[in-house]
Amino acid sequence: MALTAMQVYVDPPPLNIHGSTLVFDGVVEFSRNERGREIVRAFVIPTPNDPNVAGEEITVRLMRARRDREEEVVQAVQTYTFTGPVPPGGTPFEWDLRTVVHSVEKPFPVVRRGDYYIRVEHTGGPTGPSSVTAESGDFRVALMTTDRLEEEWLMGATRRSNDDRMVKFQPRDLTGIVVKEVSRNHPLDLFYLNLNYHGAPQNFASLSWAGGEDIKIDAGIPTGIARQYLLPNQNRRQYIVVEVDPRTIPNTDTTEALAIDRQFITRESLRRWIDAECQWMEEDFLYVPIEPALVVSDFALNDLSIGSGSGASTYAAPLPVNTDYDLKGPPITYYPPQPGHWMDLKVPYWRILHFDYLIGALENTRIVDVNVDWIHKGSSGYISLVPFNQSLAYHFIGLIYVHQLRGPVELPSFWRYRYWAGIESETTPLPILEVVGMRAAVKALAVLGQAFRGGYSSQSVSRDGVSESASYTASATFGIYSATIEEYKKRLEPLEKQLQRRYYGMTLEVL
Numbered sequence: 001m002a003l004t005a006m007q008v009y010v011d012p013p014p015l016n017i018h019g020s021t022l023v024f025d026g027v028v029e030f031s032r033n034e035r036g037r038e039i040v041r042a043f044v045i046p047t048p049n050d051p052n053v054a055g056e057e058i059t060v061r062l063m064r065a066r067r068d069r070e071e072e073v074v075q076a077v078q079t080y081t082f083t084g085p086v087p088p089g090g091t092p093f094e095w096d097l098r099t100v101v102h103s104v105e106k107p108f109p110v111v112r113r114g115d116y117y118i119r120v121e122h123t124g125g126p127t128g129p130s131s132v133t134a135e136s137g138d139f140r141v142a143l144m145t146t147d148r149l150e151e152e153w154l155m156g157a158t159r160r161s162n163d164d165r166m167v168k169f170q171p172r173d174l175t176g177i178v179v180k181e182v183s184r185n186h187p188l189d190l191f192y193l194n195l196n197y198h199g200a201p202q203n204f205a206s207l208s209w210a211g212g213e214d215i216k217i218d219a220g221i222p223t224g225i226a227r228q229y230l231l232p233n234q235n236r237r238q239y240i241v242v243e244v245d246p247r248t249i250p251n252t253d254t255t256e257a258l259a260i261d262r263q264f265i266t267r268e269s270l271r272r273w274i275d276a277e278c279q280w281m282e283e284d285f286l287y288v289p290i291e292p293a294l295v296v297s298d299f300a301l302n303d304l305s306i307g308s309g310s311g312a313s314t315y316a317a318p319l320p321v322n323t324d325y326d327l328k329g330p331p332i333t334y335y336p337p338q339p340g341h342w343m344d345l346k347v348p349y350w351r352i353l354h355f356d357y358l359i360g361a362l363e364n365t366r367i368v369d370v371n372v373d374w375i376h377k378g379s380s381g382y383i384s385l386v387p388f389n390q391s392l393a394y395h396f397i398g399l400i401y402v403h404q405l406r407g408p409v410e411l412p413s414f415w416r417y418r419y420w421a422g423i424e425s426e427t428t429p430l431p432i433l434e435v436v437g438m439r440a441a442v443k444a445l446a447v448l449g450q451a452f453r454g455g456y457s458s459q460s461v462s463r464d465g466v467s468e469s470a471s472y473t474a475s476a477t478f479g480i481y482s483a484t485i486e487e488y489k490k491r492l493e494p495l496e497k498q499l500q501r502r503y504y505g506m507t508l509e510v511l
Helices: 146-153 267-286 394-404 430-453 482-504
Strands: 005-011 039-047 057-064 078-081 091-096 114-124 133-135 139-141 160-167 177-182 190-198 204-209 215-217 227-232 239-244 254-264 293-296 332-334 343-346 352-362 365-369 375-377 382-385 411-421 456-461 468-472
Touching (some): 146 430, 177 254, 267 430, 352 375, 430 482
Antiparallel strands (some): 005 039, 057 078, 057 114, 160 254, 177 239, 190 204, 190 254, 332 411, 352 365, 352 411, 456 468
16 A cells, blocks of 8 residues: 555654743744754654555655745755554654754754754655655744743743733634733633524624623624624623634534633744844844854846856856855955955855855856855955966966956956855854843843833832822833843943954954
């Protein structure tokens, strides 16, 4: 019997490794910088799962979930041949994020932060290859997970609002219904959300909350899609707002208990702050990818015609299409070299690890193909081009370096490139993680302090607890976490300068 189907899923790392109190939102996070999260483990279950599967070959790929979702981490591909039925949970495949590297000669990690998924294809065996494929859900590879941010930089801070409310978990049995808002100071408890169908003569569906009145909903398509409804509770003092998709709601009466809790900050907010600090550090502070990154200047250069020259067609190799890249920079202007100096140019991202190609082009003409062995890395993002006669390509482009471009005219958007750059260590250096964590925590603590009690200035309670007074200010300078924020800022000031000196270089000021 042929292999007819497959199922693949990613096994999440143990939740709350760092003791997070935030509700898990379904986004599985891995990180090569955190113990227990550095290994991605996936399981594959074939159909049929019996002795007939023996000899069938599958290929398992780690894919980037961006752009067209066809970008593969080629260094992570694995093949497997079934020897018989597998356990009910499937056969395992593992990737250590620290050891998926560019090549043996260039062993820097290539699984950079972002969203990924696993793709499985039936590629061989008695009935293969075939069109049978399977894909896992997306998961996230992070420089720092939300759990680690909480444990190291938000320890002791409340994650919740005093007055704002939320449902602990969105409805699961009542599919197609999402709670968008819970009234301020709603009681904290379990309450029932009811979907009821009313027969003739009305023939309508309704929703009710916590024993409150039935609110008729529009079950028509498309008129009822994304409609929102306010559902009061029994005493009409509190309410929730729900959004309904009539295409997916149950077709019978359904009741579900929902827990009302204080509103928590979302994991997605923490992720955005972490990602924003990583992006700031790479693009505006260090100009160095803090994880190895593929940097390109163009999506594709296949439409360039090859310029004339001795052996031009021989030495101008085909260029890859850059569907898979991490960072994109502008083409670089050519400047005539100074007498007595080699030609040099400054790339947009520093700490070069490996060049795939460097070419020179004007308009639609490909003029120069630089032998990557000529590229010598300098400081502050500069590279020097040092040609040597032993190179086979010298006859094609050597004249460029000797005489042809030594005039006074610069050539805009001349150099086109594809190269790897970044910090090549197996794990991210701790000072970088500290800066990212503290900068993200400063944002989080400011919001959490506001959520705890916005504009709160002081509170006093009488000894017998009968009377209480509170004062608020519209221009509060100090929140409940202001001391922690100031401490982080003091620590960041020297640490950022140290990082900049190490990876960016010395900064000079002219007085």
